[in-house]
Amino acid sequence: MMAEMENRSTTGFYDVLASRKAEEAVWRRYQATEWLDSVVGPLGISNKPSEKEFISRLRNGLILCNAINKVHPGAITKVVENNVPIQSITRESQPLPAYQYFENVRNFLVAMEELKLPAFEASDLERDALEAGSVAKVVDCVLALKSYHEHKNMNGGNGSFKPTRSPMVGHNATRSNLRGLPSDSCRRLEMDLAAEAHPSGNTEAQKLEGELVKILAEYMADTKENMGGNFLASFKAGDVDPMKLFGRIVASCLKENEQKKFPEGQTVLRDCLKDSSNLPVHLETTPLEDVSENKNSKCCQTCLSKGDCNHRRLLHIQERELQDLKTLWATTRKEFEALQSQLQNDLTQCGIQVQEMASAAQGYQRVLKENRILYNMVQDLKGNIRVYCRVRPSFTSGSSNAVEFVGEDGSLVIVDPSKPTKDGRRQFQFNQVFGPTATQEEVFDHVQPLIRSVMDGYNVCIFAYGQTGSGKTYTMSGPSGGSAKDLGINYLALNDLFQIFYSLTEHTLEIRSCAGDDGLTLPDAIMLPVTSPSDVLRLMKLGDLNRVVSSTAMNNRSSRSHSVLTVHVHGEDESGGKLRGCLHLVDLAGSERVDKSEVTGDRLKEAQYINKSLSCLGDVVTALAQKNTHIPYRNSKLTLLLQDSLGGHAKTLMFAHVSPEEDSVLETVSTLKFAQRVSTVELGAAKANKESSEIMQLKEQVENLKRALANKQSQDQQLNRMKDPRSPLGKPMTDRTPPRTRRLSIENGSNTKLMKTGKHEVSKTPALPTRSRRLSLEAPTYYKRDNDDTIRTTTSSSTVKIYQHRNPSRSPTSSSFQRQTVKIDSRTQVPHIQLPLATAEHQVLARNEVQIVMQSEVPISTKTTTTTTASSVNGKGSQIRKSLRSIGKLINGSEKRNCRNQQKEPSPIPEEMKSPIGISSSSRAARRQSLTGVYKSSRRTSLGGKSVDSGE
Ligand SMILES: Nc1ncnc2c1ncn2[C@@H]1O[C@H](COP(=O)(O)OP(=O)(O)OP(=O)(O)O)[C@@H](O)[C@H]1O
Known part of the structure; x- marks a missing residue:
């Protein structure tokens, strides 16, 4: 049944193919006749001449010679004529002697050869020697001459001319013209020829070929029907590569037919088509696996067993190509792997380098930190007052900034925008400079070691100095209504001390608002037990309520008094030695230019007091810096209060605050100059208040x-x-x-x-x-x-x-003396001290x-x-x-x-x-x-x- 179907299908195919080929041949003959008519005059034959008719009209070579002379004048110098008008030459007219025919035809073929146009063999015009394809060669030759003529007319003979060929015909005579084409194209043409040579072959291979040709023919016919004039023109002009076109046809045949046209069981044909799809044109898109699969296809097996099939050659070539591809694939894979491992290596190297850089950066930071610690140690040994500077963020967006540079090494460059010259630029050097983005925590990190030394029995004083609104209160207490992360040094320091205290003992602390053992006292002081930093915070807030704060043109919440928070720490070390440390946290009122702060009345008086006490502080610092014998501590209560910290053996840190705004540059420079002077003050090495066991x-x-x-x-x-x-x-x-x-x-x-x-x-x-x-x-x-x-x-x-409270249980000589006692003295409003009974x-x-x-x-x-x-x-x-x-x-x-x-x-x-x-x-x-x-x-x-x- 299947065989029958196959036979029927094959027969039908050849019928269709034959009719298609016949149509094609007729069409081409018509084209040739039409052109010859137009060049040498009417030939006197029908529009659709038969092969015989066509050949007979050309047999004497006269028409061909005239035509070529028209196209290329002088191509044939001597044309043998029989004086019979062309129109009257008929099959019945007397033929010329054979040598005359031969002369004309030979001359024509030579001329065609000279023009590098496809020719035919003289025998193709013999009356009784018509064989398959011979007429087509003659037609092709005429059409080639036609194309050449058209090309000449269009380009004036310039440019190379590529003759077109009939896709149905192989031209032995024009094989030389096909030399430039790919060998596989030739092979396929040979296959076509082979298929034509054995149209009725009964072998399986022939059947398959036949089927393939049938499908191709059908496709080509369809394609031809859909071809527009442009396509044909470009095809004729040689713009379309016929081999590529063939490849495309095969590919689309495969796509369509593989699913639709092949009934189940026709696997041989499908495989064969698959095989043909592996032609080089399609190798570009066909996966390699398909290629290797096809190697074992039934068709190829059949062909291989047959031994002399064109498929075999094709298969060999494909195998070679496949091998080449495999080699290429292997090489590419190796290269890819090499690249991958290279990339991996590079990435690893890169990672190592990044790590090295990171550790170098860490090392640098460590060294920087150590340097700073050592520098601070040197400063401590020399007894210098440490000076940190803090720049607050600018509040006026868009205005130029007076702070040009904040260095990690403690350098600070200030520019006076009104003096664009070199004079307008000043550089200052401090122990540390905090830029506008520095957080409270960062600032406290640098203060913490100093605060902890209170626990070792040192007296420590930290005071904030600067023009009004520059951020002193922000640094010491934090902004009013701020969150936990905004808490200032006062709170963080107490918190820290409590933490250390908790890690040492469980005892309750005492807080009192008085000077304690050796200081000033304050009105309405009460003694309250505290157990945590929050207790202290509560009490400090209470203290803050007593601090006068009012709004000025420079600061909405300007502090109108100095604030001093003192923490006394009494302790006992492991060997039984007694320690007494004292921490003063001082938030000075800001210096202000009354014309700028626009204060009047009481505020003006306060400003004057503030400025006076700050000026006294300046005098003390100057006297200390100059190592004068007399230091005017007693000129103001502020300097008297800070006497121990400025002149004793305390560790003293000054925070110089500056505003970055351009209009504050004078105050900024003045603050920084003062801070610079303070940094030159040598107090001598700090000493701990410690008594050994x-x-x-x-x-x-x-x-x-x-x-x-x-x-x-x-x-x-x-x-x-x-x-x-x-x-x-x-x-x-x-x-x-x-x-x-x-x-x-x-x-x-x-x-x-x-x-x-x-x-x-x-x-x-x-x-x-x-x-x-x-x-x-x-x-x-x-x-x-x-x-x-x-x-x-x-x-x-x-x-x-x-x-002066003494709890007997706290007596240093008492056996029940607590190991660690923290007394916090909050003194506020120093300029207006009220001392009660x-x-x-x-x-x-x-x-x-x-x-x-x-x-x-x-x-x-x-x-x-x-x-x-x-x-x-x-x-x-x-x-x-x-x-x-x-x-x-x-x-x-x-x-x-x-x-x-x-x-x-x-x-x-x-x-x-x-x-x-x-x-x-x-x-x-x-x-x-x-x-x-x-x-x-x-x-x-x-x-x-x-x-x-x-x-x-
Ligand atoms: N580092 C900072 N980050 C953010 N805001 C800040 C900073 N420093 C100060 N401020 C803000 O600037 C304003 C003025 O700060 P502050 O009141 O602390 O200045 P001051 O020097 O204490 O002024 P005065 O001497 O008049 O009391 C406040 O609103 C404060 O919140």
């Missing part, structure tokens, strides 16, 4: 020895009195002011006598701590005893209340406090160079040892004296009985004690003879 032990020994000595002396006195025969109670002693009291009075620069003023007893302050004494020097200070036994102190117009309770506490402080300060006051270094500790120890030795000598001396006295007659009357008031012996003891630093008894006397139980 060895010193503590020695102190304890001193105390014990002192007690032993006192006991001995009182025993001596008793013995002496008992030995004295003149009075059973002993001789009354002169009531004298104890020597220690006098000494203290001298130290304090005050009179210890109680002054009677009406009901009140007024006395100079007893041994007040350093800061209080300094205050009393500025304005004569008196303590008044009220009815309620309150001591009042007055300074000029203000009243001072002393809040103390209560009786406070008075008592004050006395106790003083006593404690004095006890701990004795060695320090005698050795003002207490430091943490081994040598200084040893120095202090040796001083104490000296004291011990002298005490020992005294004890030994008194024992010897006692021994001598005991040898004398002992008095039966006790010593106390000898003195009417019974204090002369203690006075003497006190005198001795004062010589050795014991002054509890003398204080008792100075405070009115009240006994103060040391109690500790």
Whole structure:
């Protein structure tokens, strides 16, 4: 059935092909006839002449010779004519002798050869030698001449002419003209010829070829029907490559027919077509897998078994091409792999380099950081005041900026836009400069080490300086209503201290708004326990409410006073040594030009006070920088307050704030100049307030020895009195002011006598701590005893209340002394200090406090160079040892004296009985004690003879 179908299909195909070919041939003959008619006159044959008719009209060669002479005049010089008009030449007319025919035809063929146009063989015109394709060759030859003629007419004979051929015919005679074409094209033409040569072959291969040809023919016929005039023209003109066209035809045949036209089972034909699709034209788009598949196709297998098929040759060629492609593919793959591995290597190298660069950058940052630390250490050793500068962001967009450059190394370049010359540019160098984008956290990172050193017993002062509105309060406290990330140094520092504190102990802290051990005091101070930074924040906010803030033309929330937050840290190190650190966080009021801030009334007065105190600060800094002997600390309360930080052994950091706006450039330069001057101030190396455990032990020994000595002396006195025969109670002693009291009075620069003023007893302050004494020097200070036994102190117009609280459990000598104590003193409105009265309770506490402080300060006051270094500790120890030795000598001396006295007659009357008031012996003891630093008894006397139980 299948075979039958195949046979039918094949027969039908050849019928169609034959009719198509016939049509084609007719059409071409018509073209040739028409052209010959137009060139040499009417041939006298029909429009659609048969092959025979056509050949017979050309056989004598006369028409051909005339035609070629028309196209190319002089191509044939001698045309043999038979004097019969062309029109009258018929099949029946007498033929010319054969040699004449031959002469004309030969001349024509030679001329065609010379014109490189396709020719035919003379035998093709023989009457009885018509064979398949021979007439077509003659027709092609005429049409080639026609095309040449047209080309000549169009281009005037210029340019190369490429003759067209019939797609249906192979031209043996024109094989030379096909040399330039690809060999595969030739092969395909050969295949076509082979197919034509065996139209009725029964072999399978022939069948397949036949089917292929049929499909091609159908396709070509369809294509021809759809061909427009342009296509034909370009085809004729040679613009269309016939081989490419053939390839395209085969490809589209494949597409269409593979799905539609081939019934199931016709796999052979499909494979064959697949095979033909692997022609070079299609290799460009056909996947390689398809090519390799086709190698085993049934058609090829059949062909291979046959051995002499054109397919075999084609297959060999394709195999070679496939092999070449495989090789190319392998090479390309290798190259690709090489490129891939190269890329991988490059990427790895790149990664390594990036890593190296990153680590180099990190190293650079580390070195930079170390450099800064070392530089700071050098500065610390030299005792320079550290100066950081902070530039706030500009608020006026679009205006030019006075800050030209902010360097990582602490350099800052300011440009005065009004002076475009070199003079307008100034460079400053500080320890650190923070640009407008610096965050609060970044700023605090650079301050943190300094704050932590408070825990090591150092006094630290950080003060913010700068023109109004430059960001001082922002740095120290943060913006009002800001979020947690905006918190300033004050909060972050306290937070940090609390964190360290929590990691050390669980104890509750105490906060108080007073100067504490050695500073100023403030009105309405209260003592509150705090357990966390938020407690402190709450209290600080309360303090801020007392700070006058008002709006000026320069700043909406301009601070109209200086603000000082002081944190006292008392601690004990692991070896039992005592530490005392103090942190002052100072937000100065801003300097301002009143014409710019446009303040009036009270605000104007405030501005004047602020500027005056800042100018005093400037004077102090200048005197310090010039190493003058006199430093004018007392010219203002601000400088007095900062005296320890500016002139002592504290670590001091100044934040110079500047506004970047162009119209602030003068103030900016002035601030930076001041900051530069501050950075040249050398305070000397900072010293920690630390007492080692060895010193503590020695102190304890001193105390014990002192007690032993006192006991001995009182025993001596008793013995002496008992030995004295003149009075059973002993001789009354002169009531004298104890020597220690006098000494203290001298130290304090005050009179210890109680002054009677009406009901009140007024006395100079007893041994007040350093800061209080300094205050009393500025304005004569008196303590008044009220009815309620309150001591009042007055300074000029203000009243001072002393809040010196001592919790017995906090005494340094108490065993229950907390390991770590943080006392936070918030002082505000320094220019307007109000110092209130103390209560009786406070008075008592004050006395106790003083006593404690004095006890701990004795060695320090005698050795003002207490430091943490081994040598200084040893120095202090040796001083104490000296004291011990002298005490020992005294004890030994008194024992010897006692021994001598005991040898004398002992008095039966006790010593106390000898003195009417019974204090002369203690006075003497006190005198001795004062010589050795014991002054509890003398204080008792100075405070009115009240006994103060040391109690500790
Ligand atoms: N680094 C900064 N980033 C963002 N805003 C800032 C910065 N510094 C300051 N400001 C803003 O600038 C304004 C003025 O700042 P601030 O009040 O701190 O200035 P000041 O120097 O304390 O002024 P005064 O001396 O008048 O009290 C505020 O609105 C503040 O929020």
